[in-house]
Amino acid sequence: MCWSGTADLVAGAGIVGVGAVCVARVRRGGDLPMASVPLLLGAHQLAEARVWQVEGGTGPATVVWAVIALPLLAVWVPLAVLCAAPRQAWGRLAVPVVCGVVTAGVMAYAIITRPVRAEIRGHTVGYVVGLPHTEVLIAGYLLATVGGLLISGDRWLFGFGVLAALGALACWAMWRLEFVSTWCAFAAVCSLVVFGWVRGRSAYSP
Secondary structure (H helix, E strand, O other): OOOOHHHHHHHHHHHHHHHHHHHHHOOOHHHHHHHOHHHHHHHHHHHHHHHHHOOOEOOHHHHHHHHHHHHHHHHHHHHHHHHHOOHHHHHHHHHHHHHHHHHHHHHHHHHHHOOOEEEEEOOEEEEEOOOOOHHHHHHHHHHHHHHHHHOOOOHHHHHHHHHHHHHHHHHHHHHHOOOOOOHHHHHHHHHHHHHHHHHHHHHOOO
């Protein structure tokens, strides 16, 4: 989320560019899902730029935003961590993966069966998804995404997890105040962290 459609568009284009560079530098197949995360974050910002342009509502851009933000990232991030991790770490990383799959399934069902609506609120966009058992789903989402990154055993991915956690907390607080949305800035920083991770991995690849 960003504070205007223009900011979302610029941030999204820049993050997609970082993602393209990350994917191009990958030397190991297992690193590709994590290297692709900036592409998802950039697409997410571009979808919201369209939401701003059409002034919210229940159109395709709103649905795309919800699909990327909720079920897709919930399952993609922990699986990406698992794919990039050494085999001996798979046991502990199985918990975030399973949690992500279950959480993503419930969120996807809610998006399919219930209307998703976006509302422009000053410098923020509010989304109404109608998720059941919201507190439980949020806990599962954070365990799958942030939790998976924090226990990855990789310092770059750990940093990504810390940034994601702090960014989510700060953006939630500002969104609740309907002051300004700032996730695009955190998404950009997280994408640069992923780039640093990819560069480090490629430097040690045969």
